[in-house]
Amino acid sequence: MEHTNTITLGGVSVDLMERDAAIEKIAARSKDTSSAPLGVVSINLDHIHHFGPAGRWRRSLDTDRGRAIEWLDLIDGAPLAAQAQRVTGRAWPRLAGSDLAGPILDNAARDGVSVGFLGGDTSTHDTLRVKFAAERPDLVVSGFWAPSRDELSDPVRAGDIAAEIAAAGTDILVVGLGKPRQELWIAEHAAESGARVLLAFGAVVDFLAERIERSPDWVAAAGLEWAWRLSREPRRLANRYLVAGPPAYATVRRASGADVAPRRELPAARDIRRPITSGRFVDETSDxxxxxxxxxxxxxxxxxxxxxxxxxxxxxxxxxxxxxxxxxxxxxxxxxxxxxxxxxxxxxxxxxxxxxxxxxxxxxxxxxxxxxxxxxxxxxxxxxxxxxxxxxxxxxxxxxxxxxxxxxxxxxxxxxxPTISRTIGDSLLGSRASGRPEWASEIDFDAESYRHPHEVxxxxxxxxxxxxxxxxxxxxxxxxxxxxxxxxxxxxxxxxxxxxxxxxxxxxxxxSQGGSGSSVALDSLLAVNKVRYARKHRSAGYATGIHIGAILGEVMRSYDPAHRQILRTLLDQRSWRSLPRAVEGSPLDSTGDTIGAVIIPAHNEATVIARTLSPLADLAANGRLEVWVVCNGCSDATAEIARGFDGVNVLEIDEASKTAALNAGDAAASAWPRLYLDGDIAIEPSAVAAVFARLAGSPVLAARPAYRYLVDSRSPIVTSYYRARQRMPSMSAAMWGAGAYALSKTGHERFGMFPAVTGDDLFVDQTFTAAEKRVVPCAPVVVRTPKTASALVAVLARQSRGSEESTLPATSRGTIRELIATVHGPRSFVDAALYATLTVFARRLARRSTAVVWERDDSTR
The missing domain is CATH 3.90.550.10 (Spore Coat Polysaccharide Biosynthesis Protein SpsA; Chain A)
Structure with a gap:
């Protein structure tokens, strides 16, 4: 039904009516069995707060095809009446539920219309029964219902209550649940209740029972009834009148006019298809x-x-x-x-x-x-x-x-x-103070929000x-x-x-939560992606505010090592590249042709070889991968452990030489391409497949998987060194450093056999041009860095000796320039300085050493 006198106040449609006309309309609809239920609502600032443009329940009262209901929205609050006069140029009366209840009940008694009461407590209902018997003996009361909040928030129980009201033959239902629950209940259950008129009149039950004292006439006439009620119930009403009221009033002054707030046009309803076969899913050819x-x-x-x-x-x-x-x-x-x-x-x-x-x-x-x-x-x-x-x-x-x-x-x-204020609020308070204002929390903690359907x-x-x-x-x-x-x-x-x-x-x-797993890396990604989201949808300045707010949150929790790591990630944008990201390469099926060979040189790797072989074991057993473990000069149980894996081939040679092991593995293996894998490096089958796929039928002759450093629980010196190393772009493009690289048959033919060098991966890296080698974005191998500074220096000395053996021109100047370019603040300066110091020290140590020795990091074994 369209109302002839309707305006918008505070973004909400309001029906302009005189008192007698409203009472007559309600009386007529209480006897009308052919029309949709009529929901009568008192519009005041509290209503604007809940149902206005910025309210949590905005659009929740829109009439839709599932809830055939007509709303009668009557001016209640003095600010609304004053604004209506400004808009229309004439005065309109306030039609509060407490003022309308008496005449409505009089008409119901006159017309023999039954009235039910939903809300309030049982003691109030008992008082009303006595008062009605004495003062309104002709009034037909269909029943009283005093459900708990939990009952009202349970969809099944709420529906049962509506059915009970309908079974009692209720014509007019006074719903006194308080805003916004009463309006939401009417919107959801009006048709089920069978009532012809539903009055969302808040505390009217308490007024009728005389449990709440009415304000004097002069207070109401001055528009100060709110102050009267606040003085009587300060704890319950302080938030409504002092916190929520002023913004709602500003909305009324800003968003009001003679135009009617538009109603949405809904698309035609769709019928749900009933399955032909119960419990079965349909295929792509079926709707x-x-x-x-x-x-x-x-x-x-x-x-x-x-x-x-x-x-x-x-x-x-x-x-x-x-x-x-x-x-x-x-x-x-x-x-x-x-x-x-x-x-x-x-x-x-x-x-x-x-x-x-x-x-x-x-x-x-x-x-x-x-x-x-x-x-x-x-x-x-x-x-x-x-x-x-x-x-x-x-x-x-x-x-x-x-x-x-x-x-x-x-x-x-x-x-x-997400906003700056919400990011800061969450940073400072987390899940504490869950009742804080909406502008201070991204998460909606209010239990009421989870009890009713609404727009979010x-x-x-x-x-x-x-x-x-x-x-x-x-x-x-x-x-x-x-x-x-x-x-x-x-x-x-x-x-x-x-x-x-x-x-x-x-x-x-x-x-069950946690289906994506949990780790410091994922938590860091969570924090970083909030900043990335802000950069996508906000201005640069606003995104910086979000970034600062996120940093603040980690600073507040930096007593926890995990949060310190997240803080370091947020502060160092270059480290974002090492966070979890999309990787190519599907898992290998356990059956099919052999796709290549994996050669693992192993010298006394008994403590780690099982970890390396486990991801490859099924594929080796089924012939999908040709896996060779070449034990060179082993004096421990490496060979026995490796033979415990079905399909893994084991060779034993006396010479404790990695390159000799590589050549022995090449002589025994038959499949191409070939992945050369250090004995302490585990690789996912999907990464093997991705690397081999990159070498197939392309000009790329050498490739390696992506890698990431494991630096947890390491010495601060070790952590600082690898931070600097990760900032250097060349380290992300070289074949060395991952403990894994692969060659095509054509690529291997370029040199035939591995020369007796300390750094086989460096040799491979320098054998091919940039166009002939690739780092494949796949599941990264994890490189376990040395745990102590002394172990790190030993490894660097070995790498330095490998560099000295190279026949290609030295690249020290290029490395220095690249290292200098990574300095963007005090922390990165310290990291770069430490990197340079350790590198120079390791080189001198390698040059002074006359013994032939393989400096191995035993701190990670």
């Missing part, structure tokens, strides 16, 4: 209500539980399930392959969460919606249908569910757009349902984030495109 997208990485322990919960949901919703695996090595891929109705999407390696979603989305064509789920959760019964209903009822572009942990506690998954800015990306048209309009997820902040970015782009995001508490998923 589906939902395409479920799951990105996995070593998720074998979690995925079965998720799939089982989805099969239960597939009994009522037609769904297609797509799993994009990011290079798992724990049996996840085999588990997916065993599910004949699950679609496996290829990602090409551990490419991250966003790119994994993009790979899966190519198989989602023809589905109405896309449901993105973490593998470490399970979907509670009815959750998917509840999200689909909310998507249709609200016209939202995205719907997010309630997330509970293993103990059944609601996880605070709702988020606000974004939520954690563990579970979200996206309309397929929205997914197409927003486009691919930004793979540059790899992990963390990719959902923040997607939600923001959806909002910028004009789509809304809604939270649906009736849909629940159980999340």
């Amino acid at each position: 589906a209500d939902v395409a479920v997208v799951v990105v996995t990485y070593n998720s074998a322990d979690d995925l079965p539980g998720l799939l089982a919960s989805l099969r239960r949901e597939a009994a009522t919703v037609t769904m297609r399930v797509i799993v994009a695996d990011n290079g798992s090595t724990d049996g996840t891929r085999e588990l997916i392959a065993a599910e004949t109705d699950v679609i496996a999407a290829s990602t090409g390696g551990n490419v991250g969460y966003a790119r994994g979603i993009n790979a899966a989305m190519t198989h989602a064509v023809g589905a109405n919606t896309v449901l993105i789920l973490n593998p470490d959760l399970s979907v509670e019964a009815g959750a998917i249908e509840a999200m689909l209903r909310r998507l249709d009822r609200s016209g939202a572009g995205i719907v997010v569910p309630s997330i509970v942990d293993d103990a059944g506690e609601v996880y605070p998954s709702l988020r606000r757009e 800015e974004w939520a954690t990306g563990a579970a979200l349902l996206i309309d397929s048209e929205v997914a197409a309009a927003v486009g691919e997820w930004d793979g540059r984030f790899f992990l963390y902040s990719e959902e923040t970015d997607f939600f923001r782009r959806a909002r910028d495109a004009g789509y809304s995001i809604w939270y649906e508490p009736a849909a629940t998923v159980r999340h």
Whole structure:
């Protein structure tokens, strides 16, 4: 129904009516069985605070196809009445629920209309029963309901209460739950309650029972009723009147006018397809209500539980399930392959969460919606249908569910757009002071937010349902984030495109948390990606503020070594390149042709050789890799341990020489390309595949995997040295330093046999031009750096001797220039100076040594 006298006050539509006209309208609708329920709301500053443009519950009262209800919005507060007069040029009366209740009940008694009361406590209800019996004997009271807050927040119980009200034959329901709960309950349950009129009149039950004293007439006439009530209940009302009130008043003055606030036009509702075969997923040739997208990485322990919960949901919703695996090595891929109705999407390696979603989305064509789920959760019964209903009822572009942990506690998954003030608030307080203002926290900690459906800015990306048209309009997820902040970015782009995001508490998923794993590197990536997100969507100055706020948070927690490492990462932007990122190379299937050989020279490596061989063992046993361990001059159990791995070939030579071992391995091996791997370096099969693939059919003759240094629990001198080393670009391009490099057959033919040099990797690096060698972006090998300064000097002395043996021109001047270029502050200066000092000292030590010795780092063995 359109109202002839409607204006906008504070961004909210308000119906301008005289007192008698409002009472007559309510009386007429209480007897009207053909119209939609009428919800009557008192509009005051508290209402603007909750339901205005900046309110948490904005648009929650919009009429939609699932809730056929008409709203009658009446001026209550004095500031609203004054603003209405400014807009229209005439005075309008305040129509507070406490003033209207008496006449409404009189008319109900006259017309034989039944009245029910929802809200208040049982003692107040007992008082009302006595008063009505004495003062309103003709009033038909259908019942009193005093549910707890937990009952009202439980969708099932809230629906049961509405059904009880309907069964009692209630015509007028006085809903006194307080704002915003009363309006939200009416919006959700008006039709179920059977009531023809629902009055959101707050404390009117207490007024009727005379438990709250009315303000004197002169106080109300002066517009000071708020001050009267504040003086009577300061603790309960201080926040409403003194904190929330002033901004709401500013909104009223700023966002008011004669134009009516527009209502949204919702698209036509979609019918849910009922599955033909219960518990089965459909293939790509069939239409589906939902395409479920799951990105996995070593998720074998979690995925079965998720799939089982989805099969239960597939009994009522037609769904297609797509799993994009990011290079798992724990049996996840085999588990997916065993599910004949699950679609496996290829990602090409551990490419991250966003790119994994993009790979899966190519198989989602023809589905109405896309449901993105973490593998470490399970979907509670009815959750998917509840999200689909909310998507249709609200016209939202995205719907997010309630997330509970293993103990059944609601996880605070709702988020606000990152700002400088919120970043600083979270940095200073973390999860403490959870009741702080919205501008001081990105996380919504308020339990009330998790009890009712409403529009939100974004939520954690563990579970979200996206309309397929929205997914197409927003486009691919930004793979540059790899992990963390990719959902923040997607939600923001959806909002910028004009789509809304809604939270649906009736849909629940159980999340074990931590499915992405936890480490200092991942925590550092989380902090850095927040800065990257700000740089993408904000000005440079604003992003700097976010960066400073993040640094502040780590400074506050720098007593913890992990947070000190995160702080160092935030301060040193060059270190961001070493954070987890997309890597190419899919895991090798256990069956198929041999793809190449791995040669491992080993001298007394009994403590580490099993660690090196374990990732390659299955592939060696199945003939996918030809693996040779060449024990050179060993006096320990290296050979015995290596022979314990099926498919691993072991050679033993007497000479304790690495290059002799390499040549012996070459003489025995038959497959190409060949990876030369130090005995203390473990490499992922996907990295082997990526390196070999890079050498196949290309001008590249030498390649190595990416690597990262392990410097945890190292001497400060060691840590400083490797910080400087990581800042030097040449170190990231050279073949040496990773403990692993590979050669094609053509590349190996360039020199035939390895010469007797100390630095075989340096020799390889200097044998090929820059165009002939590549560092492959794949799962990095971990280089365990020396733990002590003395061990580091010994290793550097060996490397220096290898450099002296090189027949190519020295590059000291270039190294010095490169080192100087890494200095950008006091810390990097100290690191560079220490690097130079240790390098010079190691060179002198190597030149003074006359004995032939292999300086090995035993601190990591």
